[in-house]
Amino acid sequence: MARILITPRSLTSEPPQELQALRRAGHELVFSSSGQTPDEAELLRLVPDVEGWLAGVEPVSSAVIAAATRLRVISRNGSGVDNLPLAETSARGIHVERALAANATGVAELAVGLALSACRRIPDVAGGVRAGAWPRPKGREIDGATVGIVGLGAIGRKVAGVMAALRAHVLAADPMRPPLGPLQGLVSYAELDEVLRRADILTLHCPLPEDGRPLVDAEVLETMRPGMILINTARAGLVDETALRPALEQGRVAIYATDVFATEPPLPGGLASHPQVIATSHIGGLTDASVRRATEIAVANLLAHLPGQDHAAG
Template sequence: MDRILVTPRSLTLDPPPELQLLAEAGFELVFPPAGRQPNEAELLGLVPGCVGWLAGVEAVSPRVVEAADRLRAISRNGVGLDNLPMRELERRGIRVLKAEGANSIGVAELTIGLMLAALRRIPAADSGIKAGEWPRYRGAEIAGRTVGLVGCGAIGRHVASVTSAMGANVIAYDPFRPDFETSGPFDWRELDDVFREAAIISLHCPPPPGGQPLIDARRLSEMRPRSILVNTARAALIDEDSVRTALDEGRLAAYATDVFAEEPPRPGSFASHSGVIATSHIGGFTEESVGKATRMAIANLLDALSAERVG
């Protein structure tokens, strides 16, 4: 029986009924340890013999692709591909498919939640009350503030629509400048202008080519004093040391993020900084997003493998 490897944490921790579609199509499902990203050694032991792979954000090395002797298609339950060695996959003729837009609302809503948490200092207030204190931080409102977006794909567009409806002045950079409407003020800007003008900056883009972070010491120095940086995209977009320094010096009011270079982060690492508002890579981890992404990824994988069988 042909085998399919299933590795997204959201699917291994609590396998949804949608996976039964793969079993009904005649495939045996192979799982890594539940609820966490498999490492290279585990993938090397699991991928041989698999014809398909329902993949998450786990790092996939060229060694793993080399060991995938029968692999014909990888189907992501999201859109990011920076965890995959695309050149090696293309060389092997392995198809790579994405679940376009499946988790966009979930990620966008978390992004807005992180903005509000930073503006109103909700995590600090919650911690203080639970410690027996009564902290009353003077917060700030999103209405009337300038929200800057880097990237206006499906997620960025939804963030733009909601924050503009809340009264924010939204500016954005996207090299493709997609056509869409918002109910409030919205303008396109060049990348440097977004960082200079916005009080809240939210990242919705892939990391730059070449491995250099988008947010480094120079970029942080150009941002408005006491600005808020939100990252629900990729940890590689920021230089952690530079962001930590900006937080320590008070130049950055808060860094709110759903993504880290090491997941889960080690105790005492960057995630523990008092200026960091952290969530555990849950942007697309909603009932609705997981269901849509799973159904789309499975349909993509079945289509690809059916085409291979016919061919």
């Protein structure tokens, strides 16, 4: 049957039982280096003989797709496909499938956790107490704050609901403006520039703009409310990291709390080491439940295109 490449870090370090469905269907699993994001050289070595690919967030170049001469389907264990050269996959007739909303709860809960950590300076306080000090910085409350949410999809909606329950004034920007449903009366839609300008806490839950430029660049940072908190659990490219540093130094952004970086892991001495940055290591979807849901959906998507021996026998 088919050879299937497995590259997400969460699946290569501890292969979950959900992958066994592929083996039961008669497929052979090929794993990239355990717990690491494969680079182009490793992918070029692994892809030539595979027909299916359960892919993570690793960057995939046009050269990798060109080398994958037998590839029929790429199944992401998440919703984003910014790391894939979609023009090339489309030209080759390679199906690209996503595990939509599988990690929404995990990412949303991390975004809320980062907001609370930023408001109460929890990392600084915990580090100080651990070192034998007794830091007591004055915190901020979400109650009464204006929380801006960019992107009201599965993740953004969950964040909006929690923030509204904490009595924040929630403004959302989303070009599609999906129906608010249970959020009606708790969340208000506004244009993107208004959300960016008014937010005390801004949290990003959207894809990259079509032109690939950062959503939060130097010009936008100038319009934001001084001392605001910026949270990014979506995509590193949404924020201009170079422009953000002076905004942090000048206090225009009080805290940048992020789970994503342009280079992962980030280089020593870079933005992640800034004292006004709360950095996590791309763990938004790394919960037991999120990994299970995402893997189940990704495997089902693979089996829809590469049915296996049971289907063939029937």
